[in-house]
Structure formats: C-alpha cells, structure tokens
Amino acid sequence: MLKIIFENPWVSLASVFGVFTCYLLLNSYRERIHIQRLGSLPPRAPFYLPFGLDIAFRGLYTTYKHEDLNLWTWLFSHSPNKSSPTVETYIGRQRFIFTADPENIKAILATQFQDYGKGKSFHEDWKHFLGDGIFNSDHENWHASRQLIRPQFVKERMRDLDIFEKHVQSVIVRLGGQGQEVDVAALFYRYTLDGATDYLLGQSVDSQDNPQTDFAESFNEVQRFQSQVARVGPLNVLLPRNSFWRALKRINTFVEPYVEQALRMNLQDLKQLSNQSFLQAVAATGTRDRKVIRDQCVNILLAGRDTTAGTLSFLFMELSKHPEMMAKLRKEILEKVGNFKRPSYEDLKSMPYLKNVMNEVLRLYPSVPFNVSLQREDLSSSQS
The missing domain is CATH 1.20.5 (Single alpha-helices involved in coiled-coils or other helix-helix interfaces)
Incomplete structure (x- = not known):
C-alpha cells in the first residue's frame, strides 16, 4: 500500500x-x-463556499461600498431573538460570533473585561500599523500602555483648548454660509487629523489647506487596508499589500523625526516645557524607546481622528433635521460663551444641553460601532 x-x-x-x-x-x-x-x-449565519469565502467576499464588498450596516443587518437576520441578536459563522477555520446584545457587550467591555482581549491573531494583523500600542495589546502590555498615556488625558491637560480652537476657526470659514452644498464629513475628518497631529506631534499636517497631503492619503490607505483585514479574518493573507506598505512607510517617515527630536532633548528640559505635545509628554516620563513612543502616538491618532470626525458628522446631520434643537443649543452657547469669546474648559462643563445633545448623538451613533475581542482562555484560536 x-x-x-x-x-x-x-x-x-x-x-x-x-x-x-x-x-x-x-x-x-x-x-x-x-x-x-x-x-x-448561537444560531449560524450560513455560508455556501468552502472556508466561508462567500462571507469574506460579502464583508469586503460592503466595506468597499461603505455599507457595513447591510452586513450586520444580514448577519443578525439569522438570529431568532431580535432583541438580543447573536449569530456565529466561520471564515477559514476561525469561528466568529457576532453579537449586538447589550448584556454581552457589557460583559465583554465591563463586567467580564478580564476574560477578553485582542489576542495573538489580532495583534499580528495590526502590528505593522499599531505596533504594541494600547489598542493592540493585552495583559501586562495593555496595563503598561495605559499607565504611560493616562497622565496625558487628565483634566489639567485638557484645559488648554488653543490647539483645537485654531483648527476650528479653519473649519468655520469652510462651512459655506451662502447656501452652497458642503461635504462636512470630509471636512471634519481633515479637521480632526489636523488637530490630532498638532496635539500629538506638535505640528499639524494642515490637511484643511491641502487635502491631498501624503500623510492624510497614507493614513486613509492604511485604514482602508486594515478594515479589509478585519472583514476577512485569517483569509487576509490573500489581500494585496503593496499600497499598504508604501502608505505605512510614509506614515513612519512623517512621525519618526518628531520622535527623534523629543529623544534628543534633555529629560529635565522635556519636563519643563510649558506646551508639551503628547509625544514630548510621553518622552518626559523617561521612556527612551522609539518604538514605544511611535506606537502610542499612532494608536491615539487613530482613535482621536475617526471617533471625533464621525460624531461631528452625525451631530450636524441630526441638527439639520431638528432646527428647534439647533435653536435651543445655540441659545445656550450664546448665554454661556457669547458670539466672540473663546470657550474654556469650564464653559464647556457648564452647558448641560450641549452635553445632552452629544450624549444622544453617541447613543444613536456609537463612535466604535464594531469591535473585536477574543476569549481570554483561548486567545490564540477562537474569535468572538
């Protein structure tokens, strides 16, 4: 035989x-x-091709068409409990559980947080872009990242709004005012990129003045590729990567000189800077590892740019539909700040209607509508 x-x-x-x-x-x-x-x-969303290739293709197609909601709607249509939608499917040999059940999400993000993490496969898929930053780490590495960047987001550092005010003024002059149509979403994504790079690195990429900057285009390309990776799971090895590598190289080429500049400064001088950038503040903690500083900056840039731009876009959309709420919000702003005063941290804290409006927008349109976690006991193999 x-x-x-x-x-x-x-x-x-x-x-x-x-x-x-x-x-x-x-x-x-x-x-x-x-x-x-x-x-x-859980009930299973069916797949008809080997290794769930049709599920992977559906994910890629909806991402390309900016119709991710259609994918989630189709998946959850196979859940018999519409008030607690949860389904599973397979891509490759990897089991995926999709859930929109509030109790499941609460368990994963809060009450059973220690039982879940990103896992090896997620880290490998994102490591070239996010490195070992806080959004790509587990266990001790996650805690170390959190301790490193947490001081940069205390109330005292958020009181200085000058950086963001400068870029807000640049947005305002581009919002029209003569009845013309304005793509506010694109405008807000450029605004948040400018504000975030200014705050994080100490210098803005000025994408509002020049929308076609290499950094902005490269950042978009890397995010586009990573969103595809998230949709096809282990089959992402089949995705072409040439444009991803080129874009990632341009991002690193832009960020690295700022890292080097901070590390060349004396530690005591860094601590005494009155207007530290985020990068300089991280270096001032005593961290001398270039990769650590680079990774944390890119992680916060990713988080700060998209979440804020998306929320602002949805806010303006809802206000355009509800002029009575727009009038009430404007009345509160005029009473607390007026027409010309630059708002302070205390001003923002004293406007309850503004806070309620923002909370309602975030409830209707979560900043992170889709996330990935793996069970802690099986971080290397099963995905949920």
Missing part, C-alpha cells in the same frame, strides 16, 4: 487531502461538543 502511494502522486495527494479533511472534521466535532457542554450554540 505504501509503495502504491509513493509511486502514484495523485493517490498520495488524495490520501493527504483525506487525512486533512478527517482531521478538520474531527477537530470541529470536538469543538462543538465542548461548546455544547458550556451552553447552547
């Missing part, structure tokens, strides 16, 4: 394929039995 296998490559190939198939089926069966012992399985 062994002689026949080795002499006939087709028989050999069929034998290997058969053994591999049996292994996958057995492994899948054992996994299902283990899950059933813990509780019931």
Whole structure:
C-alpha cells in the first residue's frame, strides 16, 4: 500500500487531502461538543463556499461600498431573538460570533473585561500599523500602555483648548454660509487629523489647506487596508499589500523625526516645557524607546481622528433635521460663551444641553460601532 502511494502522486495527494479533511472534521466535532457542554450554540449565519469565502467576499464588498450596516443587518437576520441578536459563522477555520446584545457587550467591555482581549491573531494583523500600542495589546502590555498615556488625558491637560480652537476657526470659514452644498464629513475628518497631529506631534499636517497631503492619503490607505483585514479574518493573507506598505512607510517617515527630536532633548528640559505635545509628554516620563513612543502616538491618532470626525458628522446631520434643537443649543452657547469669546474648559462643563445633545448623538451613533475581542482562555484560536 505504501509503495502504491509513493509511486502514484495523485493517490498520495488524495490520501493527504483525506487525512486533512478527517482531521478538520474531527477537530470541529470536538469543538462543538465542548461548546455544547458550556451552553447552547448561537444560531449560524450560513455560508455556501468552502472556508466561508462567500462571507469574506460579502464583508469586503460592503466595506468597499461603505455599507457595513447591510452586513450586520444580514448577519443578525439569522438570529431568532431580535432583541438580543447573536449569530456565529466561520471564515477559514476561525469561528466568529457576532453579537449586538447589550448584556454581552457589557460583559465583554465591563463586567467580564478580564476574560477578553485582542489576542495573538489580532495583534499580528495590526502590528505593522499599531505596533504594541494600547489598542493592540493585552495583559501586562495593555496595563503598561495605559499607565504611560493616562497622565496625558487628565483634566489639567485638557484645559488648554488653543490647539483645537485654531483648527476650528479653519473649519468655520469652510462651512459655506451662502447656501452652497458642503461635504462636512470630509471636512471634519481633515479637521480632526489636523488637530490630532498638532496635539500629538506638535505640528499639524494642515490637511484643511491641502487635502491631498501624503500623510492624510497614507493614513486613509492604511485604514482602508486594515478594515479589509478585519472583514476577512485569517483569509487576509490573500489581500494585496503593496499600497499598504508604501502608505505605512510614509506614515513612519512623517512621525519618526518628531520622535527623534523629543529623544534628543534633555529629560529635565522635556519636563519643563510649558506646551508639551503628547509625544514630548510621553518622552518626559523617561521612556527612551522609539518604538514605544511611535506606537502610542499612532494608536491615539487613530482613535482621536475617526471617533471625533464621525460624531461631528452625525451631530450636524441630526441638527439639520431638528432646527428647534439647533435653536435651543445655540441659545445656550450664546448665554454661556457669547458670539466672540473663546470657550474654556469650564464653559464647556457648564452647558448641560450641549452635553445632552452629544450624549444622544453617541447613543444613536456609537463612535466604535464594531469591535473585536477574543476569549481570554483561548486567545490564540477562537474569535468572538
């Protein structure tokens, strides 16, 4: 029998394929039995091509068309409990559980936070862009990142709004006023990129004045690629990466001189700077590792840019639909700040209607509508 296998490559190939198939089926069966012992399985969103290729293609297509909501709607249509939608599917050999159940999300992000993390596969998929920053770390590395950047977001540092005010004024002159149509979403994404780079690095990329800056385009390209990676799971090895590598190189080329500049400064001089950038403040903690500083800056830039720009876009959309709320909000602003005064931190804290409006926008349009976590006990293999 062994002689026949080795002499006939087709028989050999069929034998290997058969053994591999049996292994996958057995492994899948054992996994299902283990899950059933813990509780019931969630309903499954069907896939019809091997390795869930049709699910992966659907994810890529909706991302390309900016129609991610259609993907979630289709997935959750297979959940019998519409008030607690939860479904599972497979891409490659990886099991994915999609849930919009408030109690599940509360458990993952709050009450059972220690039981979940990003895991090895997520870290590997994002490491070239986010490195070992706070949004790509687990366990001790996550805690170390949190301790490193937490002092940069205390109330005292947020009192100085001059950086953001400068870029707000640049936005205002571009909002029209003569009845013309304005793409406020694109405008807000450039505004938040300018404000974030100014705050983090000490110098803005000025994308409002020059929308086609290399950094802005590169940042968009890297995010586009990473969003595709998130949609296809382990099949992302099939995605072309040339444009990603070029864009990532331009991002690093832009950021690295600021890191070097901070590290060349004396530690005592860094601590005494009256208007520290985020990068300088991190370096002032005594951290001399270039990669650590670079990674934390890029992580915060990613978080600060998209969340703020998206929230502002939805805010303006809702205010345009509700002129009575716009009038009430404007009345409060005029009473607290007036037409020309630059708002202070205390002014912002004293406007309850503004706070309520922002909270309602965030409730309707969460800043992070989609996130990924892995169970802590199985961080290297199962995804949920």
